[in-house]
Amino acid sequence: MADASLDVVGIGNAIVDVLTHTDDDFLRVHDLAKGSMTLIDGHRAEALYAAMGPSVEVSGGSAGNTMAGIAALGGRGAFIGKVRNDQLGGIFGHDIRAAGVAFETAAATAGPPTARCLIMVTPDAQRTMNTYLGAAVELSADDLDAAAIESALVTYMEGYLWDPPAAKQAFLAAAKLAHGAGRKVALTLSDPFCVERHRDSFLDLVRGHVDVLFANEVEISALYQTDRFDAAMQEVRGHCDIAVLTRSAKGAVVLSGDETHVIDAEPIAKVVDTTGAGDLFAAGFLTGLTGGKSLYDSGRMGAIAAAEVISHLGARPEADLAALVRQRLHEA
């Protein structure tokens, strides 16, 4: 196995977030399921956008957010994802590169526009996401940067990749490349509805292709069709090398073989917007893991990064995460 020149390659849907503050009434009137990600088509995207209040545009995408977090923590990362050569695509590319992440996937020159996610943030700080995949559906195995994947300690992929059909093949091809080079494959389940859409595939993935699994309480329960977290935890142990199970304010549990670590949530003054909490937990954990930290310390890094991102609007870090970790890692 050659020396790794990258810590993590992230593969995901390249999305620009369109964020607005709204109330519960708006969700009811427009039939939106609070707290989840719903796939919408172009027409629905236009109608919903027309009904939304003034918005802010920020680059997003689950794996994209994670990669921005890894770079902010000092990790070496690259991102693979598909935009169109339009203004939003330019914004996505600028922001992820400016965050310190390599991004070389060729933009589509025809077809649907760059993906966007219409995000309603309610006063309880929950985010309700509506994703128009646009150009992200064009991502295919041809877009994989084999050299990057083979040189990265971990290839990290989002479950959302199971939604655009060609991306599924890209996912499996990337896992094969990574394992062929003796590297690890990590997956986040992304969202309970995403798990419902693809449960059987995800179970196969988790058992056969994934070394490090990220899931929150609702997602892991959906995967194993149980409503008891403890039951899901017993099921997942042994299905993959490492399982990182996050539980919002209740903290996280990290499982590996017979080991179990319980990580408390990092206290913060005020939760402003939960968008990106899971993405940044993964960023902290993977930066720790690839940096040779213990499972417990890697979990702590996840908790610290997640706490930062939920203290402001938007899903990418604003504070100096590396400094935060230096300051807080050994406090708890």
Added chain:
Amino acid sequence: MADASLDVVGIGNAIVDVLTHTDDDFLRVHDLAKGSMTLIDGHRAEALYAAMGPSVEVSGGSAGNTMAGIAALGGRGAFIGKVRNDQLGGIFGHDIRAAGVAFETAAATAGPPTARCLIMVTPDAQRTMNTYLGAAVELSADDLDAAAIESALVTYMEGYLWDPPAAKQAFLAAAKLAHGAGRKVALTLSDPFCVERHRDSFLDLVRGHVDVLFANEVEISALYQTDRFDAAMQEVRGHCDIAVLTRSAKGAVVLSGDETHVIDAEPIAKVVDTTGAGDLFAAGFLTGLTGGKSLYDSGRMGAIAAAEVISHLGARPEADLAALVRQRLHEA
């Protein structure tokens, strides 16, 4: 004079802001004059954007921000300004309409893209703005909505309109339409460098075409080429019906004929980003004035609206301004 169906029509450059946090070093390396607005061409815009960190996109433009503020305060407003029919133009149109402002100016279907302003926010909360005017240079007298202007109590224009050549003609034509219908014309000087670029024209405007003038301390001093605020104040009195002179933390002075009102700045916990302070002061003042409030109360409304916008990142209001005014107007 027919009944007014609008309180204010705003005319200005239709711009999407691209905001990033940066340090003083970045300004020095890129030769940026802190606190001012500099006009840049497309090449410089590309180079500067490539050097900027991850950014947030929010609709902006001085008069556009003012109109969003007026709508948030319960005023009836329309905006006239030029975008291109591209993604950023779509974002500008969506946001200003979603804020409750009528916006019917036809988007350009060819030529340069929608204007953008690259804004660097330094840790001292100052903003340094770099504007690529793009499609805004296409605004001409043909774009004026005569019916809207004639039906609005006040037509409000930004000094920045003096930068794109055709917009100058639009400005004068709009003033003529407004005055022909017995309405008022208001102007903001926009920026000290803008005043330097167009001093003679601005002096003619202020003396001959403007009823309500907005300027901050630096701008009014630049106009009258003095470094004493008091001297500039004596000069401007009588040049126009009403002069509203803002002084950041030192508050504002409102002059009209022999009347003088001193308005204290509204106290706030923390200044996060001064972008939009002048724009929102104008919004509060004009909403008060067109709503029949006294000059003092109109000034208070300006101070309240300005305080809200500098307490967060971005130049458009986030809080319920009408409620803030109801709560605070008679506190001071």
